[in-house]
Amino acid sequence: MRAFRAAVEAHDLDAVEALLADDVVFTSPVVFKPYRGKAVTAAILRAVERVFEDFRYERVIGEADGRDHALLFTARVGDREISGCDFLHLDASGHIDELTVMVRPLSGAQALQVAMAAQFERIAGEAEGSRARTAG
Template identity: 70%
Template sequence: MTPYADAMIDFRSAVEARDPDAMAATLADDVVFRSPVAFKPYPGKAITAAILRGVLRVFEDFEYVRELTGDDGRDHALVFRARIGDVTVEGCDFLHLDGDGLIDELTVMVRPLSAAQALAAAMADQFERIQREATGG
């Protein structure tokens, strides 16, 4: 087990428990989130935590089905399955940990196209709330 293993266990456990505060605690202040449906990355802990809360509201029956770890323990891929309404989503969270074991990069990929489209529509419905949560408004 690498020195970063506890950080991944914390993130995965927080997601599986649907605990947004515990999820946010695993993020570095300078984390960069890359969405599967938006080209522009979202920098910063506040917006990333707000997006993750939005995802919790959108995904149903979420489960991680596989975890892959890089040799140094700082790179991880968490393969997941979920639903958005009647649409089945398969995806992967790609995470990189900084020297303190906090997530400084989070990239999400989803498939198939129908799932990406459903996610884009569902998150678009959430985005005004996400922006308010990120800015404390």
């Protein structure tokens, strides 16, 4: 998905959030239970932006007009190199309704888990603030 990739690469998290469906389901590589909803998913993606260093997409798999896409990436968390994949599914209106992230190796996933756990309170606050702005 070109728009998602371009927004991520431009560090434009508002544009990323605009591409998410209200009922998006985000499946993390380091947490068992999926997260549901645009506010929490956007907050998590903002945290990932803060945690990942040297992030870059290497390749995109999927038909340009298809509803399923895989975006392969590399990044670093601290001194750990990570390779991973963002799996996106688009709903009928073209919004991302499923986002699944997988990473490897295990040591990189563990470093990511520790770094994201340190972001937990900020993620929760950003998600709540976003929900309040949307509801108000």
